[in-house]
Structure formats: C-alpha cells, structure tokens
Amino acid sequence: MDALQRLGAHLETRLGSLEEAKRQGRKVIGYTAGGYLPEELVLACDAIPIGYVRAGDNNILRDAGSYICRWIDPFWRSQIGYLTSKKDPYYNIADLIVVPITDNHARAFSNTIVFYTPEVESFVFGVPHVKDELALGYYLDGLKRLKNKLERFTGIRIGKQGLKKAIELCNRERELFSQISMLRKANGNVVPSRDFIALHHGSFLADKEVMVDVLESYLKEAKKREPSADNVPRVLLTGSTLGDGDTKVLDLIEDCGGMVVMEEFAEGLRPYWTSVGLEDDPMAALAKAYLMERVCPGWFRPGTERLDFLVELVGDYRASGLIWYQLMYRESYKVESYFFPQILKQKTGLNMLVLESEYDTAAELGTMRTRIETYIETIRT
Amino acid sequence: MAYYDELFKLCGFEEKEIEEERPRIEKTLARLGIVPDDMPSAQSWVKQNHDLSLVGVRKLLGAWLKELIDLVLAKDEGKKVVYFGFPAILGPGLMLSASSDDVLVSAPDMVLDHTMGQIFNKLTPILEAGEANGLPPGHALCSLWQAKIGGIIKGMVPMPDLALASSYFCDMGSKADDLVTALYGVPVAYIDGVMDSRWGEYPRYLPQRVSYLGAQINQALKKSEEVLGIEVAPDAWEKSQIDSRGYINNLLKLLDLMRADPVPISVVELELLEALSGSSTGRGIREGIKAMNILISELEERVKAGKGVTEKGAPRVMMASGHTSDPRVTSLVEDAGLAVPLTMVLAQVGGPKHPPKKTYSTPGETIADHELASGPVHGTDAMIKMFQSGAKVMKLDGFIANYLFNCRPASLTSHTQKEYLERTTGLPVLALETDNFDSRTYSAESLRTKVETFAYMLKKRKEASRN
Numbered sequence: 001m002d003a004l005q006r007l008g009a010h011l012e013t014r015l016g017s018l019e020e021a022k023r024q025g026r027k028v029i030g031y032t033a034g035g036y037l038p039e040e041l042v043l044a045c046d047a048i049p050i051g052y053v054r055a056g057d058n059n060i061l062r063d064a065g066s067y068i069c070r071w072i073d074p075f076w077r078s079q080i081g082y083l084t085s086k087k088d089p090y091y092n093i094a095d096l097i098v099v100p101i102t103d104n105h106a107r108a109f110s111n112t113i114v115f116y117t118p119e120v121e122s123f124v125f126g127v128p129h130v131k132d133e134l135a136l137g138y139y140l141d142g143l144k145r146l147k148n149k150l151e152r153f154t155g156i157r158i159g160k161q162g163l164k165k166a167i168e169l170c171n172r173e174r175e176l177f178s179q180i181s182m183l184r185k186a187n188g189n190v191v192p193s194r195d196f197i198a199l200h201h202g203s204f205l206a207d208k209e210v211m212v213d214v215l216e217s218y219l220k221e222a223k224k225r226e227p228s229a230d231n232v233p234r235v236l237l238t239g240s241t242l243g244d245g246d247t248k249v250l251d252l253i254e255d256c257g258g259m260v261v262m263e264e265f266a267e268g269l270r271p272y273w274t275s276v277g278l279e280d281d282p283m284a285a286l287a288k289a290y291l292m293e294r295v296c297p298g299w300f301r302p303g304t305e306r307l308d309f310l311v312e313l314v315g316d317y318r319a320s321g322l323i324w325y326q327l328m329y330r331e332s333y334k335v336e337s338y339f340f341p342q343i344l345k346q347k348t349g350l351n352m353l354v355l356e357s358e359y360d361t362a363a364e365l366g367t368m369r370t371r372i373e374t375y376i377e378t379i380r381t
Numbered sequence: 382m383a384y385y386d387e388l389f390k391l392c393g394f395e396e397k398e399i400e401e402e403r404p405r406i407e408k409t410l411a412r413l414g415i416v417p418d419d420m421p422s423a424q425s426w427v428k429q430n431h432d433l434s435l436v437g438v439r440k441l442l443g444a445w446l447k448e449l450i451d452l453v454l455a456k457d458e459g460k461k462v463v464y465f466g467f468p469a470i471l472g473p474g475l476m477l478s479a480s481s482d483d484v485l486v487s488a489p490d491m492v493l494d495h496t497m498g499q500i501f502n503k504l505t506p507i508l509e510a511g512e513a514n515g516l517p518p519g520h521a522l523c524s525l526w527q528a529k530i531g532g533i534i535k536g537m538v539p540m541p542d543l544a545l546a547s548s549y550f551c552d553m554g555s556k557a558d559d560l561v562t563a564l565y566g567v568p569v570a571y572i573d574g575v576m577d578s579r580w581g582e583y584p585r586y587l588p589q590r591v592s593y594l595g596a597q598i599n600q601a602l603k604k605s606e607e608v609l610g611i612e613v614a615p616d617a618w619e620k621s622q623i624d625s626r627g628y629i630n631n632l633l634k635l636l637d638l639m640r641a642d643p644v645p646i647s648v649v650e651l652e653l654l655e656a657l658s659g660s661s662t663g664r665g666i667r668e669g670i671k672a673m674n675i676l677i678s679e680l681e682e683r684v685k686a687g688k689g690v691t692e693k694g695a696p697r698v699m700m701a702s703g704h705t706s707d708p709r710v711t712s713l714v715e716d717a718g719l720a721v722p723l724t725m726v727l728a729q730v731g732g733p734k735h736p737p738k739k740t741y742s743t744p745g746e747t748i749a750d751h752e753l754a755s756g757p758v759h760g761t762d763a764m765i766k767m768f769q770s771g772a773k774v775m776k777l778d779g780f781i782a783n784y785l786f787n788c789r790p791a792s793l794t795s796h797t798q799k800e801y802l803e804r805t806t807g808l809p810v811l812a813l814e815t816d817n818f819d820s821r822t823y824s825a826e827s828l829r830t831k832v833e834t835f836a837y838m839l840k841k842r843k844e845a846s847r848n
Binding site: 067068069071101103104105108111114115126127128130132135137138141142298299303328332334336338339 | 521579580784801
C-alpha cells in the first residue's frame with residue numbers, strides 16, 4: 001500500500017476512532033481554516049485537532065443561505081452550511097470549535113455558531129492584520145487565552161515540555177511538506193499537485209503521528225519516481241482558499257495539458273515554510289512563527305509580502321504561468337487581482353489568468369475551460 | 382448673478398457668502414464638470430428630495446457644499462490631504478485637523494455622495510470610473526470606495542498625501558488603500574483592530590482590545606506626523622472634543638425632539654446631518670453645528686405646533702441609516718406612511734452609556750475605549766443591541782433592519798438581527814437588503830413593494846391594538 005492509500009485507509013476509519021477517543025475522555029477540537037491556530041496547543045493537552053476545509057459543493061451554499069447573506073465568500077458559507085445542516089459529521093463531532101478571527105468572513109462563521117448552534121461550544125481569538133510588535137503582542141495574548149481555555153476544557157495543564165514535544169511533531173510535518181514541495185522545483189511530475197493537495201487536506205483530519213509517517217513514506221516514494229520530460233506548461237496556482245472538494249480548477253488545468261507545480265493558498269493548505277523555534281518560551285515561539293514568520297494572506301495590510309512571495313515562487317518553481325483562483329466576494333483577493341498582474345508582468349514577464357468561483361460547476365465549468373485552455377495555449381507558444 | 386447662485390441659495394448660502402466664495406465655487410464646479418445646463422435639474426432634484434422650508438436643512442446642504450469646495454481645492458490651496466475610510470473612528474482625523482490648518486482630513490466618498498449625488502444628481506459617472514479602475518460591479522465591492530477611486534481618477538478630488546486606513550472594521554477599505562498605494566504610491570497609516578468579540582459579549586470587551594487599537598491609533602498619528610511634517614498638538618484630543626461637542630449636544634436635543642408624534646423631520650434630513658458628523662473634520666462639521674442649531678429651533682417650533690412629516694399616530698420604525706446619495710430610497714419609508722424617529726446614530730448617541738473602563742494616558746486608548754463601548758466597532762451583536770435598546774425609548778412599532786449589499790461588516794447582521802429583535806422586543810422587523818451608497822440596482826422602486834407591504838401590516842397592527 002503506498003502512502004496515499006494508507007492515508008485514505010486511515011481517514012476511512014477516522015470518524016470511528018474519533019468517537020472512540022471521545023468515549024475514552026479525550027476532547028476533539030475543531031478549528032477553522034487560515035492557518036492561525038497552532039495545533040501544538042491542542043496536541044499538548046492530549047486533545048485531537050481537526051481542521052475544517054471542506055468546500056466546493058454549491059448545494060451546501062443553499063443551506064447556508066438560511067443563516068447569512070450571499071455575499072460572504074462561498075468557502076465560509078460552506079462552513080456555515082456544513083455546521084448547521086449536519087451534513088458532514090466532522091463539523092458536529094467537535095467538543096469545542098475554535099475560530100481565529102481573520103476577517104469578516106470568518107466572523108460570519110463565528111457569529112453563526114453562537115447564534116444558531118448554541119449547543120456547540122466555541123472560542124474566538126483575533127488575528128491582527130498587520131505585522132508589528134503590537135500585533136505580535138495581541139496575537140500572543142490570544143494564544144494564551146486559548147491555552148487557558150484548552151487547559152480548563154481538557155483538565156490537562158500544558159507544560160513546557162509537552163508543548164515542545166508537540167512543536168517538534170508539527171515541525172516535522174511542516175518540514176516534510178516543505179521537502180515534498182521542493183522536489184517539484186526540479187521536476188513537477190514526481191509530486192503531482194493532486195497528491196500534494198490530498199496530503200494537505202488529509203492532514204487536517206488525520207492523526208498527527210500517522211500523518212507524519214504518511215508524509216515520510218510519500219517523500220521516499222516521490223524521490224524514487226522517475227522524472228519524465230518536463231515540457232508541459234508549469235503553473236503556479238494561488239488564491240485565498242482551496243477547499244477539500246474544490247477540484248475544478250486543478251482538473252481543468254490538467255485536462256488542458258498544464259501542470260500545477262506550486263500552490264499558494266491561505267485556507268485549505270497549511271502553512272509549511274517555517275518551523276516553530278524551540279527556544280525557552282514556546283508560547284512566544286508559536287506566536288512568532290504563526291503570525292510573523294509565515295507569509296501573510298491577502299487580507300493582511302499591506303499584502304505586499306505575499307505578492308513578493310508569489311514572484312519569488314515563480315522563479316523558484318520555474319513557473320511559466322500563474323493562475324489566480326479567487327472566490328466570489330472575497331474582497332481582499334479581488335482588489336489585489338487588479339493591480340498584481342502589472343507587478344507580475346514587470347517582475348517575471350508572466351501574464352496572469354484570474355478565475356473566480358461561487359462553486360457553481362454547472363455555470364462555471366464551460367467558461368473556465370475556455371479560459372484555461374486559451375491561457376495554457378498562450379504559455380505553450 | 383451666476384448660473385449657480387440660485388442652487389447655492391437653495392442650499393443655504395447667503396448672497397454675501399456666494400460673493401466671497403465665488404472664485405472658489407467656480408474653480409470647484411469647473412473641476413467637477415458642472416455646467417450651466419446642470420442647474421435646472423440640480424435645483425429640481427434638491428427641491429424634490431429635501432425639505433427646503435427648513436433653513437436648517439438648507440444650511441446642512443450648504444455645509445456639505447462647503448466641505449466639497451475645501452476638499453476639491455485643498456491641494457491648490459497648499460494643504461496636505463488625508464483621507465479616511467467611512468465609517469471611521471473619527472478621533473485621529475479630528476486630532477490631525479485640530480493640529481494644523483494646513484491639513485485637510487476628510488472622507489471624499491461621503492462628500493461626493495452627498496454633493497454629486499444628493500445635490501447635483503451626477504454620481505453615476507463617478508461610480509462607473511471607480512468600477513473601471515479596480516472595483517468592478519457585481520462583486521459586492523464597496524460603492525463608497527468606487528466613488529472615492531472614481532473621484533480621484535476623474536481628477537475631481539485630489540490625490541491624498543496620506544490614507545488613514547480603517548483596518549478595524551472592514552477588510553475592503555484597507556485593501557482598497559493598498560490599491561491606491563500600488564497605483565499611485567500614496568502612503569498608508571493603518572489603524573488595525575480585530576473584531577474578535579464573541580456574540581453576546583457586548584457591552585463587555587477585553588482590555589487588550591483597547592490597548593491594541595489604542596496603540597495602533599497612536600502609531601498612526603506618529604506616522605501621520607512624519608508623512609505630513611506636522612506635530613500633533615498635545616491638547617489636540619481635548620481641542621477636537623471641544624470642537625465637535627456641539628454636534629453631540631445637538632444630536633441629543635434632536636433625539637428628544639424625535640420622541641414627538643408626529644416626528645418633526647424626515648429621516649432624509651437626519652441622514653444629512655448624521656453623515657456629516659462622521660465625514661468631516663473641518664469646515665463641514667463646523668458649519669454643520671451651526672446648521673443644526675438653526676434646525677433644532679425650527680423643529681422645536683414644529684413640535685410645539687404639532688406639525689410633522691407623517692400623520693400623527695403613524696407607525697414608528699427604526700431605520701439604521703439613510704441613503705447617502707439618493708434620498709428617494711430613504712424617503713420611500715415615509716412615503717409608505719411610516720415615521721422614523723430613530724436611526725443608528727441617534728440610537729448610539731442616546732443609547733445606554735458605557736463609561737470608559739479607566740483613565741488612559743494616551744489619546745489612542747481613550748478613543749479606542751470610547752469606540753468599543755459605543756458599538757459598531759465592537760461586533761455584530763453590539764450593533765443589534767443598539768437597535769434593541771431604542772425600541773422602548775422611542776415607542777417603536779417595528780424596525781426596518783436594512784443590511785448592506787457590498788459591506789461585509791454591516792451585513793453580518795443580515796439574518797440574526799431580524800430574529801434577535803423580533804425575539805427580544807416582540808416587534809416586527811423587515812430585513813431589507815439595500816445598498817445605501819448606490820441606487821442603480823437597489824433603487825426606491827425595487828424596494829417599494831417590500832416596504833409598502835410592511836407598512837400596511839404595521840398600520841393594521843396598530844389599528845388593532847388601538848381597538
């Protein structure tokens with residue numbers, strides 16, 4: 001059984017093992033996408049973190065329509081839909097849902113939990129939108145409140161040693177993601193984007209030890225793969241969110257003869273480029289790594305760091321095209337998509353294709369295919 | 382007499398004022414592309430939509446025009462220009478304004494809406510220019526920002542020297558400031574805050590929120606000093622408070638007058654004065670205070686005489702806010718026979734007072750504490766509770782809970798406010814999807830059926846309760 005098959009088998013029985021863990025007194029802590037919840041804190045109090053990234057199905061948006069207006073982005077409306085409709089058991093198995101508040105879309109979800117599903121316990125803390133010492137202090141304070149909450153909730157004190165051990169485990173996961181990703185710099189074929197995304201999505205639900213083991217196996221397998229001729233258009237795919245189930249754009253790029261060699265998304269993929277330091281104060285180290293050292297999402301102000309990073313990735317991954325995949329009503333990305341093409345062109349010579357989705361496959365598939373086909377064709381020539 | 386004199390007189394300008402300002406008026410109108418042919422329709426538009434029998438209303442329109450003139454000519458007159466996003470924590474802007482006569486701090490989108498929209502009825506080309514330059518239609522992007530970018534692109538309002546970014550309420554505003562920076566190199570001072578209150582938490586809030594938002598305000602003021610080359614006066618906060626106190630006092634008096642039945646003034650005119658208090662830090666607000674002084678005397682007379690804008694006994698509803706550029710949308714409610722004694726601003730001014738948690742050593746923290754206590758910057762439930770508390774005070778019969786297409790923070794209440802207000806007050810609530818800044822899609826006609834049906838139901842309810 002290869003690594004991905006093992007991950008699949010693990011996830012097939014995951015719900016049952018979570019229920020069993022709960023019976024044995026362990027707590028399941030659900031958290032929302034964005035990469036601002038350090039799973040280390042959850043693991044250090046022997047609880048089980050599960051991340052919510054399921055999206056891509058337009059039907060669930062109809063469920064969400066009973067609770068929120070339509071101009072919240074479809075990913076966050078999906079989260080509202082899954083939580084309230086109980087159509088995905090992972091959204092209802094959590095003993096506590098933690099929502100790091102990143103922008104107003106995340107706030108929509110946190111309001112919904114308390115107002116419409118008061119039986120679900122939740123905890124919010126804020127993510128500042130700038131990177132400076134004041135912001136770091138605020139974020140660290142939020143993490144400390146979360147730590148206290150988790151300690152009270154689980155009855156387990158989070159000690160320095162326990163936290164460091166959890167950091168080491170999560171660092172290993174991040175390092176493995178990073179090593180796997182970097183294999184694509186030389187040749188994209190050895191790590192298909194589809195695999196890489198599946199590993200990320202799986203990692204939000206899988207047991208952490210199992211996940212690290214899967215990633216180690218996958219890395220070994222990928223290193224053994226024979227690189228094939230690298231003559232297809234290499235695409236950098238970026239945007240706010242790549243939900244678990246939102247495969248349309250990836251499918252189309254592959255169908256049209258392109259190959260995604262790098263994905264940059266704030267929600268749906270976990271940040272994996274930086275490790276958490278193992279210095280004396282692990283809480284401070286977590287805050288530093290999760291807020292200051294990671295590349296910020298588009299809703300930061302200013303968003304230039306991320307745009308510079310994209311330019312860097314184009315060079316590092318030898319991308320011959322950049323596809324900007326944004327979700328309807330996610331205003332930060334929409335605004336950036338107006339001025340970034342000029343910057344990209346100037347710094348890399350590449351043109352950029354902007355796609356937008358409301359997860360409405362029937363309405364979007366045809367036009368997206370035409371646009372992607374044309375774009376890939378222009379890269380090829 | 383020039384082609385615009387009649388319109389300016391309708392808008393409360395004295396002849397002497399017109400003479401004194403004539404060169405500035407002409408330069409302004411030329412830059413805005415307002416020509417003699419525009420006057421008949423502008424005059425008719427103003428007469429159609431505003432209660433010009435009230436001198437105070439005319440003066441309010443005049444205050445907006447004066448703010449417009451100062452804004453359009455600011456660079457020509459050697460001023461440094463600072464823009465802030467609406468709705469704003471106004472404190473830092475007021476402080477900058479109070480610190481230097483050479484700095485103009487304003488919300489150009491609101492000024493354009495109220496003048497090019499409410500007076501000249503020529504806002505659409507400005508919105509279209511914004512749409513063509515980074516903020517396309519159909520994506521629920523802010524119409525205020527479309528007006529701001531459009532106004533800049535069309536050369537109507539000057540390129541700012543600094544943007545004070547409202548990074549504590551909306552995500553769109555700060556990102557659009559990034560757009561202006563990317564395209565034109567305008568420096569930005571971000572005032573960041575995080576709306577991480579938990580539903581139900583209001584009026585409590587974490588002291589850390591005060592510290593963070595306060596420190597961000599202080600930091601933005603420092604950056605403003607560097608960029609603008611000015612020094613924020615040590616007493617700027619106190620001075621700005623004294624300067625704007627007249628406005629708050631007048632709003633309190635107004636709140637009291639609005640208890641009358643019939644209500645003495647239309648919500649269209651309330652919108653004019655409420656918006657001015659959140660958009661101007663200079664002549665607009667000073668003139669606005671004078672206009673309100675006159676208006677309040679006039680309204681006192683009306684109340685004494687038992688006169689009002691709707692029939693006595695008309696159902697009374699709260700409406701969060703009026704339309705900034707097209708008064709027809711606002712007056713729709715009164716046309717349907719409903720009285721509007723309460724708005725969000727009046728509810729905020731007259732609502733329960735939450736005193737500062739402590740005395741702070743910096744203006745930033747003082748401002749932050751005040752803002753968190755007063756509601757909208759706190760979180761969604763704080764906004765809704767503000768409406769709830771107004772119900773008894775103003776003897777309401779219902780609420781028109783409009784929530785704004787293209788404004789995420791103001792639309793998070795879309796479903797919850799109806800449920801919450803109906804549950805806690807027992808009053809009917811019309812949840813109404815609107816765009817308060819652009820009426821091309823959300824016109825009065827598109828909303829009429831809903832509002833009229835709601836009004837009919839309220840009238841029947843009221844009749845039934847009387848019987």
